[in-house]
Amino acid sequence: MLKDITLGQFFPGNTLAHKLDPRTKIILVVLYIVALFCARFFVSYGLVALLLVMSVKVSGVHPKALVKGLKPILFIICFTAVLNLLYTPGEALVSFWVFTITREGILQAFFMVLRLTMLIMGTFLLTYTTSPIALTDGLETLLNPLKKLHVPVHELAMIMSIALRFIPTLIEETDKIMSAQKARGADFESGNLFQRAKALVPILVPLFISAFRRADELAVAMECRCYHGGGGRTKLHVLRYAARDYFVLTGFAAVLGGVLVLAHFGL
């Protein structure tokens, strides 16, 4: 069950989407999100969707893997959809009890669902095609100017990359501990909210203890490999923009431009 969560997982590959500079990809995702939030109607949404479909195609990531990534936030998507459906004023279509479903409501709900789904899929595509190290590397370099303001950019990037590295390990561990407690008759599925929260103690205590132990051992292992902060570090992969980066960036910028124009005309 927990193993199904694909958050933060990286599918290695050798496609254009994998080869792009991580900085480019982060900027692309930002452009994509801006475009998504500027889109107004079918045509502009269609354009952004086309961009997503093309990116997925290029990345070679199986669409099913993207759809699966939606599972954890399915509830939020449904919730916003229902809210939008019921609380958007406009031309009433159906009315029952205190609720009125309007034409605008249906559209609004549809676009909201589309926006959220595409938002998640787009960002997941980034994590699926970019190794977390490259991702943090990209962020670190993009944020480098902040070092002048004494923001510990390297440390933050390191924290993030280690967190990402240990997500699968800790998920696996949670699964194991849950199984072990279930084998002793622990019940996580029944009872009221309070009972359920209490039932988590046998999972959380061992999980925290193990996370601390891991942190401790990892810190020693890192020190043994001469880690001493960001000073004087070199990199295996030095980030360098290639022609393809400029090319794709221009493409995405053009789409954003297009969306802005379309949205301006309410399309």
Added chain:
Amino acid sequence: MRPIIRVEDLTHTYGINTPFCRSAVDGVSMEIYEGEFLGIIGHTGSGKSTLIQHLNGLLQPTSGKIYLEDRDIWAEPKKIRDVRFQVGLVFQYPEYQLFEETVYMDVAFGPKNMGLDEKEIDRRVRASLRFVGLGEDMLEKSPFDLSGGQKRRVAIAGVIAMEPKVLILDEPSAGLDPAGRRSMLENIRAYHKERGTTVVMVSHSMDEVAENVDRIVVLADAGVVMSGTPHEVFSRAQELMDVGLNVPQVTQVAMELKRRGVDIDPAVYTVADLRRALNALKRGRAGC
């Protein structure tokens, strides 16, 4: 002998519809007999962990059936918890599941979930700690202050306290030093003898299995490749090696002796047996 657990054509496939899709157990049928000490061996990835998690209903078969005392354990999915009380499963490195403030409370977790009364819980906690070789002075200690070996014993006691009809232990001696390993196995043997209930031990150490169990099931590549008494299994030592498993050192020596023309049964697996066989051989030779 009556089978207490019967596995019928069990298949379990992980990650259906993902790039990581694979069958960890594929068409396994086997029996576990009442009161026996069974060893399951196989290297990592042979499917043994997946198999044992089906025996107490932690995993649900993709296809196939598990019978506990002739009842399909998934006949009433709501009652699967009862199956877990009857088939106690001790995971690998079980010390990482401890969570309570005291040893007593941790061992009592299982019995409490069974809904037993205080008096019965108390009796079981004390009895199971005795089985794993821990004294009463441990009861009020925090499990996190104990040594690694002691923690593992507390965790095993936590499962024994449910007084299961079948006790399954996954690699109970992993990571222990030789003395710790020896005493852990002694405790398990004593538990089996005293309680007379079924014990299943999963291991990848041939030596350990050979010296302790009545019967062995060998898993490889998600299926059962062999089963029988240790003697039967080790008489097919070459096949074991072919699937990447070790054979006890003693058996290897006997095989090598046989290869050198010594008239000896190569399927011996304990030092004492080989010693006896060699002595008999020598006496025989001296006679002629």
Added chain:
Amino acid sequence: MTDIIRTENLTFAYPADEGQQPHTALDGVDLTIERGSFVAVLGHNGSGKSTLAKHMNAVLLPGGGKVYVDGMDTSNEDLLLEVRSRVGMVFQNPDNQIVANVVEEDVAFGPENLGVPTAEIRQRVDSALKAVGMEAFMLHAPHHLSGGQKQRVAIAGVIAMEPQCIVLDESTAMLDPLGRREVLDTVRRLNREKGITIVLITHHMDEAAMAGRVVVMDNGKVVMDGPPREILVRMEELRAIGLDVPHTVELLHGLREDGFDVPLDAMSIQECAAAICEAL
């Protein structure tokens, strides 16, 4: 200089909880590890063998006495990076020493910290992965690897720092027989082909049997030191300190009692069978 590591009257005690005696883990250890040798350090849990290992690259600093790595005093803080790049360490739990999400990035972590130029890092990563036979997994995510493979990646991460010595602190304890063989074959090859000194901390007797020298620890002291053929046959003494002997040795001991004329040090399967044949 022929010694890569030298300890002089090394003592160490872990700080105690309130009101209790500090726990002495090392009690006057004098030990020299020769360059290019393969040394196994044996002992039961709590014998001090891991504490000793952690002194070999300044993870722990001596409570008393001295530790020298390649002639450098490990308590000199200015030499810390030097010391650690000469003696690499591989730990018990493979999951807790892999920093990165991709194999090659993890192997590069050490050289990156040392400030090695990018082109050279690439070259070191490639040759390190090749040395442990993991080059095919360069772009894999570590959590999809087996235990033995993860440990080989960890070893590659150490090799990429071009150390003179690798200390394996119970690195095989959590592995299955297959994984153990992978790791042991790897370090044996590194020792033979690259002349890297190996210190193998273990409680598996059969692993000790393949070393050139066995050091047995008990109670924070070195109690035996010599070639495996001399050490691993001392059944009574080893059992008394919670260790064991290979089954072959146990068999030979038994046969000797029964009046067979067999040597005790025929440890390998082949030797043991040959010796028995001889005596029959």
